[in-house]
Amino acid sequence: MRFLIFVLSSLTALIVAAPLAEPGTDLETRASIDTGTHCGTWDTVQAGQYSLNLNQWGINGATGSQCAGLKSLSGTTVSWWTTWSWSSNGGVKSFTNIQLNTNLNKKLSAIKSIPSTWNWSYSSYSMTADVAYDLFTSNSAGGSHVMEVMIWLANINAGPLSTSYPAKPIASNLSIAGKSWNLYEGPNGNTKVFSFLPTSGRYTSFSGDINLFLQYLVQHQGVSSSEYLTTAQGGTEPFAGSATLTTSSFSMSIN
Ligand SMILES: *[C@@H]1O[C@H](CO)[C@@H](O)[C@H](O)[C@H]1NC(C)=O
Numbered sequence: 726m727r728f729l730i731f732v733l734s735s736l737t738a739l740i741v742a743a744p745l746a747e748p749g750t751d752l753e754t755r756a757s758i759d760t761g762t763h764c765g766t767w768d769t770v771q772a773g774q775y776s777l778n779l780n781q782w783g784i785n786g787a788t789g790s791q792c793a794g795l796k797s798l799s800g801t802t803v804s805w806w807t808t809w810s811w812s813s814n815g816g817v818k819s820f821t822n823i824q825l826n827t828n829l830n831k832k833l834s835a836i837k838s839i840p841s842t843w844n845w846s847y848s849s850y851s852m853t854a855d856v857a858y859d860l861f862t863s864n865s866a867g868g869s870h871v872m873e874v875m876i877w878l879a880n881i882n883a884g885p886l887s888t889s890y891p892a893k894p895i896a897s898n899l900s901i902a903g904k905s906w907n908l909y910e911g912p913n914g915n916t917k918v919f920s921f922l923p924t925s926g927r928y929t930s931f932s933g934d935i936n937l938f939l940q941y942l943v944q945h946q947g948v949s950s951s952e953y954l955t956t957a958q959g960g961t962e963p964f965a966g967s968a969t970l971t972t973s974s975f976s977m978s979i980n
Pocket residue numbers: 842843844930973974
């Protein structure tokens with residue numbers, strides 16, 4: 726009897742103690758994911774509602790390399806990194822990014838909100854790159870791109886697409902999602918590209934509704950609200966140099 730009580734109370738202690746075993750981690754939601762290092766041109770790694778895409782689309786003829794990996798996924802908050810070293814030959818080498826894979830292909834008029842948070846840092850700013858959200862729309866669900874919307878959180882010695890250079894904003898000092906932006910417009914092949922850039926400095930901690938940018942374009946820049954949002958990503962476009970981007974937390978969802 727004594728022994729049984731001892732066993733039972735020990736079991737109870739174990740069960741009660743278990744959730745306290747790892748202070749600071751969210752045991753309910755922390756997911757098991759591939760945290761390995763990936764360096765292939767088109768490698769992609771799944772993490773819940775996201776995928777990490779290496780997307781090294783611009784490396785033909787370039788010298789250098791880039792790798793990336795996931796660190797953690799807790800609920801819908803993902804942490805990831807990418808390290809790159811590219812020699813200068815002008816263009817963008819890659820857009821290594823976290824892509825949202827759920828609730829896409831809604832008409833802009835049907836989207837209620839796109840809450841997102843993104844905390845990040847670069848190991849060096851003596852290089853050329855941007856850190857940006859990248860969204861695409863189409864005239865049909867899953868169809869070809871008609872518009873690209875970039876929201877740059879940092880312009881590191883680079884610059885946005887524009888119809889003429891030096892690039893001049895088509896709107897300045899826009900207050901959207903609690904920050905100030907200048908808006909640029911230019912073509913990427915047949916796709917019209919709108920780029921929101923910080924009015925000054927870098928936004929290394931963003932928390933806001935990405936839909937407010939789309940709604941601004943519908944209300945003030947002639948964008949049709951019957952376009953479909955087909956792609957939503959956040960990543961970095963390196964041009965030249967070497968550095969590591971660390972995203973300590975990123976989350977995005979479409980409502
Ligand atoms: C992001 O950074 C801000 C400012 O440092 C902080 O208040 C916030 O808690 C961070 N968010 C997350 C999800 O870590």
